[in-house]
Amino acid sequence: MRSRSQYVCQQCGYSQVGWAGKCPNCGAWGSLVETVTEQEKRSSGRGSKLKLKPVALSSVPKNKKPRISTKISELDRALGGGIVPGQVVLLAGEPGIGKSTLLLQVASNQSKSFYVSGEESLTQVKLRADRLKSNLKKIFFLEETNVDAIIDSVIGFSASARPDVLIVDSIQTMETSDLSGMAGSVGQVRECASRLVRFAKKYNIPVFLVGHVTKQGTVAGPAVLAHIVDTVCSFEGDKDLAIRLLRTSKNRFGPTDEVGIFSMENHGLLPIDDSSKLFLSDTKSGVPGSVVVSVMEGTRSILAEIQCLIVPTKLAFPRRIAQGIDSKRLEVILAVLVRRSGLPIYNFDVFVNVVGGISIKEPSADLGVALAIASSYFDKALPKTAVALGEVGLLGEIRSVLSEEKRVKEAKRLGFTKVMSRKEFKSINEAIKSLFKA
Secondary structure, three states: OOEEEEEEEOOOOOEEOOOOOEOOOOOOEOOEEEEEEEHHHOOOOOOOOOOOOOOOHHHOOOOOOOOEOOOOHHHHHHHOOOEOOOOEEEEEOOOOOOHHHHHHHHHHHOOOEEEEEOOOOHHHHHHHHHHOOOOHHHEEEEEOOEHHHHHHHHHOOOOOOOOOEEEEEOHHHOEOOOOOOOOOOHHHHHHHHHHHHHHHHHHOOOEEEEEOEOOOOOEOOOOHHHHHOOEEEEEEOOOOOOEEEEEEEEEOOOOOOOEEEEEEEOOEEEEOOOOHHHHOOOOOOOOOOEEEEEEEEOOEEEEEEEEEEEEEOOOOOOOEEEEOOOHHHHHHHHHHHHHHOOOOOOOEEEEEEEHHHOOOOOHHHHHHHHHHHHHHHHOOOOOOOEEEOOEEOOOOEEEOOOOHHHHHHHHHHOOOOEEEOOOOOOEHHHHHHHHHOO
């Protein structure tokens, strides 16, 4: 089947053979994207002789193949229990965050895997594999950027000898000769990903795609890339710290609220089962400005420590610096403390930090942030066995949060006997008077 490419406008659908920066039909700049058109498939409409027969879903046999375990507990958790045959997973993250390291560990744990590198040479990949102590006999390496040659290489194996998983590092380096654009362009990324998805579905071989990210942290390339794959996972964390979080933003075969937690060590990424201890400091005595909160990461409850330091300032605009929480949320909590509790902190610099490098995005930590600020202001420490749990409203009220029983159970398991929540205090003013002004 002969193929050719043409440019199609992503705004109005106008197509033309030659390149143009501006669509002649709608006038949109940069909307013309190179697309492969197959001549034998262009017959469509009322005059088409192609007849499709719909199939009842009840007649489709169930897939009896079980999920494939990656033998990495936190990755299996993020994927919903393992890899589904034919699943296409897009793994994105900043450079150096650990994408290639994790996938090389996945390849080593399978009975047979196919690792394709378009960015590194085989010698460079082998150096990493030796550092990770990978089983090199189970991994077949290929240094190639042509997606058609990669698919043909995998299909060349007999049915019984085909790999359990195909890893492509990365999708932005792949290209097909059917398009004239360079690797990484919108047309190339979309077409190469589509061909790998069709290959995965036809042969029931799971495919992992490594994806680049932009400066804003989103997946680089066309938005359709995240739509055509089955699962989108992203690595989060500070490269200077050992903690890595693997979040799933899309998953056709499992939940999207699961999070995998890893620690970057010399021999690769190690899954962390009991993660609460990572985000709690080793302070043995109570220190003012320190509060333990309970946050939900997926379906698990994690205890994290919030530290606050306030110092007098003579600046016209006091500094409000937040690490690990939203700075705008901090401004709201400070306004509530000033208006509803009468804390004169408008002449103080406020610094708030979440220990361990974790980012808290849910409002359940509001009470912890407010109590940490009050503790630092009154220079009075909270009990070491206390944990804060609650959302603070603009009226100063303390509101209940989701999965409160699960959070309390996890806190008590780790030795925290005093729970500061709405059940004990109805407002932030009541909590401050009881804890610091008694």
